[in-house]
Each structure stands twice: as structure tokens, then as C-alpha cells.
Amino acid sequence: xxxxxxxxxxxxxxxxxxxxxxxxxxxxxxxxxxxxxxxxxxxxxxxxxxxxxxxxxxxxxxxxxxxxxxxxxxxxxxxxxxxxxxxxxxxxxxxxxxxxxxxxxxxxxxxxxxxxxxxxxxxxxxxxxxxxxxxxxxxxxxxxxxxxxxxxxxxxxxxxxxxxxxxxxxxxxxxx
Numbered sequence: 001x002x003x004x005x006x007x008x009x010x011x012x013x014x015x016x017x018x019x020x021x022x023x024x025x026x027x028x029x030x031x032x033x034x035x036x037x038x039x040x041x042x043x044x045x046x047x048x049x050x051x052x053x054x055x056x057x058x059x060x061x062x063x064x065x066x067x068x069x070x071x072x073x074x075x076x077x078x079x080x081x082x083x084x085x086x087x088x089x090x091x092x093x094x095x096x097x098x099x100x101x102x103x104x105x106x107x108x109x110x111x112x113x114x115x116x117x118x119x120x121x122x123x124x125x126x127x128x129x130x131x132x133x134x135x136x137x138x139x140x141x142x143x144x145x146x147x148x149x150x151x152x153x154x155x156x157x158x159x160x161x162x163x164x165x166x167x168x169x170x171x172x173x174x175x176x
Contacts, residue, residue, distance in 0.1 A: 003162035004089065006100040006110035008130065010120040013113045014148055015101050018134060022099065025155045032095035036088055038102030045074060086172035089165065097162055107175035109163045115148065131161045 007015050019035060026033045046053040052065045056076060064073045077083070085106045092098060100108065104123065112123050112130045116137035124130040124143060133145040134154045144160070146153035163171075 001096075002092075002094055002098065002165040003096065003159075004098045004100060004108060004165055004168040005158050005162035006103060006106070006108050006129075007113050007134075008102065008104035008110040008123060008127075009113035009115075010118055010123075012118045013115045013120070015113045018113055018148065018151075018154065019099050019101055021151045022155055022158060025151050026097055026158070029155070031097055033097050033099065034092050034095045035099045035101060036085070036092065036103075037100075045072065084172070084176075086169055086176070089169060089172075097158065098165075099158070107171055108168050109161055109171075111157055111161060113148070132157045 007019060009015050023033050023035070046056060046063075052063045052074070055063045056074060060076070061078070062073055062075045064071060085100065085103045085108060089098065089100075100110075104110065104127075107129055110127070110130050111132045111134055112127075114120075114122060114133060114135040114137055116135070124133060131143065133141050133143050134148055134157065135141070135145060136148045144157060146157050148154075
């Protein structure tokens with residue numbers, strides 16, 4: 001059964017670093033892991049001058065690039081609305097756990113990643129969807145928590161609070 005958990009926090013909190021450490025820990029535990037990341041600005045996986053880039057620039061809605069090692073689909077929005085998490089999650093192939101980075105305003109179960117030195121406010125007091133915290137900022141939190149440097153405990157929180165895909169999708173649809 002596919003389960004989903006978000007890792008939300010301000011830029012500079014360490015979300016990407018934590019995910020890069022969580023993936024091998026979860027795989028060590030025998031789980032398949034995928035990630036879904038929100039980007040705040042234009043990004044490009046393609047290189048100017050390459051065939052797939054030329055296809056996309058010529059107006060293709062989707063470009064699928066495949067090789068013996070990997071395949072990827074690029075979908076151009078062409079001025080459309082930014083896709084919501086509820087629209088993106090079903091596009092993933094089945095795995096045990098999906099780690100969602102970003103999408104902090106969406107209504108899915110989330111763990112806040114917080115770095116004290118970042119000097120940003122906490123998200124969790126104002127976000128009822130935050131169920132736990134992974135942080136370097138003390139142990140006097142009202143939510144279950146793990147330290148940023150303790151990957152094993154962080155993975156335990158991920159597995160404890162990740163919700164089944166169907167429940168996550170139902171929550172996201174209800175919030176629309």
C-alpha cells in the first residue's frame with residue numbers, strides 16, 4: 001500500500017538534505033521510495049539544442065525521453081494553472097512511501113523540517129496538517145519530534161505518520 005507524507009519548511013531548513021538521507025535509510029528497511037518536489041520557479045531538465053528540448057520548444061505538450069538507464073516525461077503547462085498535489089500524486093508508479101517536498105500550503109499530512117538558525121517562524125502552530133517535527137531546535141515541542149541529525153528517528157516519524165495514498169487524495173480533494 002502506497003503511503004504519502006510531506007516534508008514542509010522554509011527554504012534553508014534542510015528538507016532536501018534530510019530527504020537525501022532518508023531515502024537510503026528507508027531503502028535499507030526494505031521500502032521502495034519516490035519523491036515529489038515542488039519548484040517555486042521555472043526549471044528545466046532539458047539542455048538547449050538537444051532533440052527533446054527542440055520538441056518541447058516547438059510546442060509539444062509532453063516529451064518522453066527514454067534510454068536503457070531511465071525515462072522521463074516533461075509536461076508543458078503552456079500558461080495553465082500550477083498542478084495541485086492531488087493531480088500529481090496519481091502519476092507516480094507504486095512504491096511503499098512517497099516523500100513530498102514543499103507543497104506546504106496543501107492539506108496533506110506533513111512533518112515540519114525546521115532549522116533554528118534559519119530565523120524563520122515555525123509553521124506547525126498555524127497548520128493543523130503538521131503532525132510531527134524534525135528539527136535542531138530543542139525538545140520542548142508539543143508534537144512528536146526527532147533531531148535533524150538522527151536519520152533513524154526521522155525515518156520512524158515518516159513511517160508513523162505517512163498516510164495511505166487513497167486517504168491523502170481524499171483529504172486533498174475535500175480541501176479544494
